[in-house]
Amino acid sequence: MTLRHSRRSVMALGAAAGLAPLSTSAWSQERPERKLGYAIVGLGQYADVILPRFAECRHSRVTALVSGSPEKARRYGAQYGVPDHGLYDYANFDTIRDNPDVDIVYVILPNGLHHEYTLRAAAAGKHVMCEKPMANTAAEAEDMIRACRDADRKLMIGYRCRFEAGNKEAIRVVREGEIGAPRIVTADHGFPISPNQWRLNRALAGGGSLMDIGIYSLQAARYLTGEEPVEVSAMESTDRSDPRFAEVEDTINFQLRFPSGAVANCVSTYGSHHNRYRVTGTKGWIEAEPGTAYGDNTLRLHRDWQTRPHAVPTGQNQFSAQLDHLSICVMTGAEPLVPGEEGLRDMRIIEAIYRAAREGRSVAL
Amino acid sequence: MTLRHSRRSVMALGAAAGLAPLSTSAWSQERPERKLGYAIVGLGQYADVILPRFAECRHSRVTALVSGSPEKARRYGAQYGVPDHGLYDYANFDTIRDNPDVDIVYVILPNGLHHEYTLRAAAAGKHVMCEKPMANTAAEAEDMIRACRDADRKLMIGYRCRFEAGNKEAIRVVREGEIGAPRIVTADHGFPISPNQWRLNRALAGGGSLMDIGIYSLQAARYLTGEEPVEVSAMESTDRSDPRFAEVEDTINFQLRFPSGAVANCVSTYGSHHNRYRVTGTKGWIEAEPGTAYGDNTLRLHRDWQTRPHAVPTGQNQFSAQLDHLSICVMTGAEPLVPGEEGLRDMRIIEAIYRAAREGRSVAL
Known part of the structure; x- marks a missing residue:
């Protein structure tokens, strides 16, 4: 799917059902429950916030976990109902491409690893939810957008607010x-x-x-x-x-x-x-x-x-609403409310803010 | 009184009664009421805020009014008990030097007139309360401080807060x-x-x-x-x-x-x-x-x-507390909590802020 194609899809959806964020909510009300599978990459503090909220999702469930600790992966797997074949480490993560239960990879790693794992997830044919900030630099963010576009996969940034x-x-x-x-x-x-x-x-x-x-x-x-x-x-x-x-x-x-x-x-x-x-x-x-x-x-x-x-x-809590939003976008072809391009906008402004502080002068965008 | 002399007075007072702002309050508690006379220069909106607060002053009373409108001066004079010989206009303002009932001139004119009327008040031998901002420029503020120092008069800025x-x-x-x-x-x-x-x-x-x-x-x-x-x-x-x-x-x-x-x-x-x-x-x-x-x-x-x-x-409302503070400073020789130098500090920072905005860069002070 090219960027132009993607934009046409959004416009078609917009014509049918209003703006994207409203349309996905409306879509959800009319559909029977269908749940896409998420792989959670990184079992740190924020994963502890996200994982319990799948219970309140209508269209999302957790089907895989990725951790450097096999023991932690098994423990979380038992707690959240992820079978052993859904447990990965960072070395074998790329084999997730062969797991049909995983539709979306949610990258909750430290910022400096967002770029690598978004690219690996897209290469594995998975859609990507990536935590904010999207990357360490705007250049990395551009690369991530390109990778997901070339792989015809959705990329959404975790702007829960x-x-x-x-x-x-x-x-x-x-x-x-x-x-x-x-x-x-x-x-x-x-x-x-x-x-x-x-x-x-x-x-x-x-x-x-x-x-x-x-x-x-x-x-x-x-x-x-x-x-x-x-x-x-x-x-x-x-x-x-x-x-x-x-x-x-x-x-x-x-x-x-x-x-x-x-x-x-x-x-x-x-x-x-x-x-x-x-x-x-x-x-x-x-x-x-x-x-x-x-x-x-x-x-x-x-x-x-x-x-x-x-x-x-x-209304639905922000965490499960965010998870379901991307699931619905994947199912309908709609563009996420906060796609990679939104993360890139923040990254460019963040770089300008750092430059303004470093050089002691205002920076035009 | 030279600046050095004035500083010695403050130090002497400080040794006797603690820091200046506390000392004036303590001083007031121990003294019988003695009220210094204020001339209010400019009968605009803020004078309407200040004038009623003399009723709550222990050490300040209004003894003169300066206005471009003789009718307004007479009307305010009647309301606040200022006799006809205490009513001035901007042309005869300098004759206030001959009015022994006026100790302090309170300049409540537009900012651009603060410099002129502070200098004229000091030349008339009166202490000065000047509204903020102290002047249009830091250079004017320096001039006002110099004029009051040379005339051995107190200069306080109306930082009511x-x-x-x-x-x-x-x-x-x-x-x-x-x-x-x-x-x-x-x-x-x-x-x-x-x-x-x-x-x-x-x-x-x-x-x-x-x-x-x-x-x-x-x-x-x-x-x-x-x-x-x-x-x-x-x-x-x-x-x-x-x-x-x-x-x-x-x-x-x-x-x-x-x-x-x-x-x-x-x-x-x-x-x-x-x-x-x-x-x-x-x-x-x-x-x-x-x-x-x-x-x-x-x-x-x-x-x-x-x-x-x-x-x-x-406690005492901010307006009458401010008026009494300068009266007590005049009576005791203490330096006001917010002297001309405090107004000058703000003016210098304000000029730096304008420069930073104009040049789009941070400015060191």
Whole structure:
């Protein structure tokens, strides 16, 4: 499938059933349950978050596990009902091509391994869900998009917040003009990082707080405004005498300018806890704190001089909604809401932010 | 009194009664009421905020009014008990030197007139309270400091928030380590500006949102960290086709780096309402929203995974506390908490922020 072909498919689907994210939900309501099989690559902390959510999926099930530890693979296999022939290690991973129960490979490895395992999964004929950040560099991201396109496989990035009810509601409030024209986005994300982990290793992480947690501020600014930044500035603050930050940055705050004139003021740090965003428009603001947590994201809306709690609609949890979205896209041929190209956009902006901080000047995009 | 002499006076007072801001409060408790006389220069909107607060002052009273409108001067004089011989216009203002009931001149004129009226007040032998921003430029501010020093008169800038209970409490919480070491300050200030007013005239305002309202974000970042920034970056966003912004900027967001490694991410805008700050440290955060309003500033403290309302101590309102502070400084010889030098520090940073935005690069201070 060429890129042009793929775009035509999306347009055809769009004509039939509205925009892609809505269409997959509508599709799901009308179909009997059919579940595609996922292989989970990497049984770290985030796999512990993802694996239990398959129980709430309508169209996704876990059929394979990939781990460097045979013992861990067997233990997780027993827990999540994966048969022994669905257990792989990193050496024999490519034989997954012969496993018809695996439709999608979900790459939950450290960032520096995303590129390799996306390419190997595509070469094995599997569709790919890849965690964010998509790769260590934009060049790697381009390569991953090309590999999946050439193999005629879907590539989706794990931007779970796009499937989370609070974030979806905040986007709706902004798009429908309830706060007027967006003017200022503030988005703060961070946590105090513990020592001795892959996120502090440049080769495995690609960078510091910006790659891991600041990307949530960047994403929020983009999906809340619905615009692409045309200019970035940034200021880094890292105590290089702190052994945690020998290789990667601690704090890197950044600013984005959007074509409408809206601007975003973003925090990214490994020094303290931050998880919130606010979009202020000409008529009021909508805020989330926490904004991008695994659960309990909470909205407040300010209009007419009053601040009120704003209800988050109920719905499928963000993790299973994300898994099912890609399954439905594979089954229908629709383009994912957050394809590889979306991950690449973030990577290009991230590289511009690093450059702006390094050179002490704003960078045009 | 030379600068050296003045500094000795402060040190003597400090030795006797602790640091200056505390000492003036302690001094007030022990003294019978003695009220110095203020001349209010400029009967605009902010004078309407200040004038009623003399009723709550222990050491300050209004004894003169300066206005371009004789009718307005008489009307305000009747309302606030100022006799006819205490009413001046801008032409005869200098004769205020002959009015022994006036100790202090409070300049509440548009920014572009602060320099002239501070110099004329000092030449008339009066102490000066000058509204913020102190002047249109740092060069003007230096000139004002020199003029008051040469005339042996006090010069204080109207940074009312330094006398406001919520801001004082937030500073105390940070200084006493209740949120750990400060890492990130976010401070957002703005309002949608109405057309046809002096704030939109470059000659009278000196600049746009940064001079008028963004200065609150700058001040908050400085007094909450207790540090001076060593580097600034900034991003301006102004729709020059909007007739309001033919001469001055709309949005100018800026970032500050402090010597400790703490950074501030600040919003300044004439496009939408913003009035809040948060200081996040290694152990938690303290937040105010509103943070720098005329009243009802409200604190929340986050520690140990819990966010709770944080009580604001009761005390004298910020306006009368500010007025009395300068009166006490004049009576005791103490240096004001926010002297001309404090206004000059802001002006120098403001000029660096403008330069950073204009040149698209970070500026060292």
